[in-house]
Amino acid sequence: MDRDSAEPSVDQFPGTRARERVAHHHEVAAPATHVYDFVWDVTADARGPYCRDVDGNVLLDFTSHVAGAPLGYNNPHLLDRLDEFDVVDPTKFAGQDFYASTGDLPGPTELMHRLVDVSPDGLDTVFLSNSGAEAVENAIKVCYDYRDGAKYGLTFEGAFHGRTLGALSLNRSKAVHRRDFPEIAGVTSLPYCDDRTCDPSSCRCGYFPDGEPSQLQRKLDDGGNVDPDEVAYVILEPVQGEGGYRIPSEAFVDDVAAVCSEYDVPLIADEIQSGVGRTGEWWGSDHYSIEPDVLAVGKGLRVGATVGRAELFPDEEGRLSSTWGSGDLLSSLVGTLTIDVVEDRDLRDNAVQRGDELADQLAEIPLDGRTDVRNLGLMVAVEFETKARRDEMVDQCLQEGLLTLACGHRTVRLLPPLDVREREIRQAVDAVRLAGSR
Numbered sequence: 001m002d003r004d005s006a007e008p009s010v011d012q013f014p015g016t017r018a019r020e021r022v023a024h025h026h027e028v029a030a031p032a033t034h035v036y037d038f039v040w041d042v043t044a045d046a047r048g049p050y051c052r053d054v055d056g057n058v059l060l061d062f063t064s065h066v067a068g069a070p071l072g073y074n075n076p077h078l079l080d081r082l083d084e085f086d087v088v089d090p091t092k093f094a095g096q097d098f099y100a101s102t103g104d105l106p107g108p109t110e111l112m113h114r115l116v117d118v119s120p121d122g123l124d125t126v127f128l129s130n131s132g133a134e135a136v137e138n139a140i141k142v143c144y145d146y147r148d149g150a151k152y153g154l155t156f157e158g159a160f161h162g163r164t165l166g167a168l169s170l171n172r173s174k175a176v177h178r179r180d181f182p183e184i185a186g187v188t189s190l191p192y193c194d195d196r197t198c199d200p201s202s203c204r205c206g207y208f209p210d211g212e213p214s215q216l217q218r219k220l221d222d223g224g225n226v227d228p229d230e231v232a233y234v235i236l237e238p239v240q241g242e243g244g245y246r247i248p249s250e251a252f253v254d255d256v257a258a259v260c261s262e263y264d265v266p267l268i269a270d271e272i273q274s275g276v277g278r279t280g281e282w283w284g285s286d287h288y289s290i291e292p293d294v295l296a297v298g299k300g301l302r303v304g305a306t307v308g309r310a311e312l313f314p315d316e317e318g319r320l321s322s323t324w325g326s327g328d329l330l331s332s333l334v335g336t337l338t339i340d341v342v343e344d345r346d347l348r349d350n351a352v353q354r355g356d357e358l359a360d361q362l363a364e365i366p367l368d369g370r371t372d373v374r375n376l377g378l379m380v381a382v383e384f385e386t387k388a389r390r391d392e393m394v395d396q397c398l399q400e401g402l403l404t405l406a407c408g409h410r411t412v413r414l415l416p417p418l419d420v421r422e423r424e425i426r427q428a429v430d431a432v433r434l435a436g437s438r
Contacts, residue, residue, distance in 0.1 A: 001058075003047040008060040008401025008427060014038075015055025035405060036398055046073035049417050049424055061403045062414045062428055067241075067273045070300035070338060072417030077341045078334065081105070085333060095128075095327020106336035108326045114339045115307050118282045120291060125310040128332070129325045132272035132298025133162025136235070138306040138320060139296045140166060140184075143233035143266045145319065146312045150232035153184065154216070154265075156192035158243030158408070161235065161270055161296075170235055173243045173408075188226070190215045192240060193252035196374065200251060207252055214255045220263055228263035233294075238284030241273035244408020245381035247374055253288040266293040266312065273379070276300040277342040277418055280352035280377035287376065300338060302331040347418040351377040354420050361429045367436045371410075380414040381407075382432075396435035402428055 014022070014037035021039045038059070044052035049061045049072050064070055071078055085105055093100065095108055106114070112126040127138050140153060153170065155161070161170040163177065169184035171177045191206040200208040208214050213221070220228040236256060240246040260267040269292035274284030278300070285292050294308035304325075314320065326332075342348060359375035362382055369389040374381050384390040390410045397404050397412075407413045416424065 001045040001047045001050055001052075003050065003421075004423075006047065006050040006058065008050075008431065009058045010399060010401045011057060012055065013053075013057055013399060015053070015057065017054040021054055036395070038398070038403065048072045048075075049420060057401070059398075059401055059403050060424065060427055060431065062416045063403050063405050064300075064415045064417055066299065066405065067278060067415050068299045068302075070276055070278065070418050071341060072419065075341065075417075075419070077345065078337050081337050082333070085330075088329070091328070091330045092324050093327040093329070094323050096321050096323070096325050098327070100327070100329070102329065102333070106333055107329055108332040111301075111303070111332045111336040111339075112305075114336050115297070115301075115305055118339060118343075119295060119307050120283070120286070122309050123292070123295060123307050125308055125313050127306045127313070127320055127325070128328075129304035129306065129322050130328070131162070131304045132296065133164045133167045133304070134322065134325075135272065135296040135298050135304035135306045136161045136167045136170070136268075136270060137164055138304075139268045139294045139308070140170075140233060140235070141320065142294060142306065142308060142312050142314070143268065145314045146266065147232040150230050152186040152188060152226055152231045154219075154231060154234040155187060155189050156236060156240075157189050158192045158194075158240050158246060159189070159235070159237060159270075160240070160242035161237075162272075173240075188219070190219070192243070192246060193248035194244075194246050196247040196249050198249045198251060200255075203251075205252075207255075214259065216256060216259045220259060220265075228265060231263070231265045233266045233268050234260055235268040235270060236290075237270045237274065238288065238290075239274045239279065239376050239379055240408075241379075241413075242407050244383070244411045245374065245379055245413050246408070247376050247379075248288075250288060253290055257288070257290040260290075268292065268294045268296060270296045272296060272298040274376075276338065277348045277351055278378055278415070280348050280355065282348070284376065284379075301335040302338070303328055303335055342418060345419060348377075350420070351418050354378060354416070354422070354425055355380055357422065358414065358416070358425050358428065361425065362432060365429065365433045365436070367432070378414075378416055378418060378420070382412045382414070383408075384410045384412070386410060393432075393435060396438045397431055399438070400431035400434045402431035402435070
């Protein structure tokens with residue numbers, strides 16, 4: 001497939017082979033989230049945002065596998081380095097019981113060093129795990145341990161932090177995620193800013209009630225209902241993902257930072273979807289005044305990583321552990337090379353330029369029911385008046401060969417690869433325009 005000339009092309013969707021494959025899958029699979037009957041043909045050629053399904057349809061993938069493939073398909077700068085790797089068995093080993101050297105190629109140790117290099121000053125210690133949810137689990141475990149005896153955790157409305165039981169306790173996006181499951185005690189939620197231009201006097205989300213001190217300040221103040229010494233952490237998505245690609249105001253984030261600093265409460269930034277250059281900075285939190293004590297990282301990194309200040313982590317051996325956590329050779333290699341490609345190819349700058357282009361062009365086209373277009377780098381959202389209209393647009397875009405994802409209640413999100421090109425932005429906008437006129 002030639003990326004310079006590829007065009008999205010859909011004959012029938014889903015096609016016969018896709019329907020057969022989906023039916024075969026569901027004969028034994030537990031019900032899970034499948035947005036549509038897209039069956040990626042892993043054996044077919046794919047480049048950048050272009051891929052094929054099993055019926056030969058060419059799709060323009062603006063989901064990046066929910067930010068899990070930030071370089072798109074078959075990035076040559078990554079594949080060239082992978083070609084140097086002679087596959088060994090096991091590619092996954094008990095990496096927190098044994099060390100391994102990967103010679104001239106980067107492995108888990110090098111990945112941890114790279115993460116420290118690109119993380120905010122002071123975040124100098126890394127614990128690797130299998131996924132973003134585990135990164136969150138370990139982030140809150142670290143904070144509970146550090147704040148010995150603290151029993152409260154503070155999260156925000158609309159939050160999504162993963163699907164393990166601890167992470168589920170922090171979720172406030174959809175009831176289906178945590179309904180009837182046991183939860184960590186003491187987790188309290190606060191309003192999350194849904195107006196990226198607001199200040200304390202104009203706030204409509206309830207975080208700054210009637211221009212008064214913020215909900216977080218009031219909760220921890222003298223006379224509040226939570227003793228700040230008993231708060232283990234505040235956890236925040238710099239841009240909410242599943243919650244609807246909500247981009248907060250600087251006033252909101254400034255206040256969270258100030259209150260956490262005032263009471264010395266550890267602040268966890270969940271960067272699982274917003275990290276690794278997606279917003280135009282290494283981390284979504286880099287756009288704001290916050291200085292997180294811990295980052296939870298996953299998705300585009302290919303492994304989970306909890307990155308924080310050394311003093312937060314327990315000294316006791318075995319207090320944290322995971323069989324595969326520091327022993328996934330291939331994923332650690334890909335994660336390290338992804339960081340290198342993002343840096344060497346100036347893809348953070350590209351994320352800013354192309355993200356703004358995509359948002360601006362989407363705002364210009366006539367689109368029934370659209371209420372907002374917003375972005376931070378290549379986290380791009382189009383919001384509609386109703387969920388029904390949003391779902392209709394996701395389906396219609398697919399018929400035009402464009403893969404998108406829903407989030408929140410009424411929002412379509414677009415996550416093209418970080419090296420997306422101007423031509424591909426135009427193709428996506430054309431697909432949305434045609435989808436809207438169906």
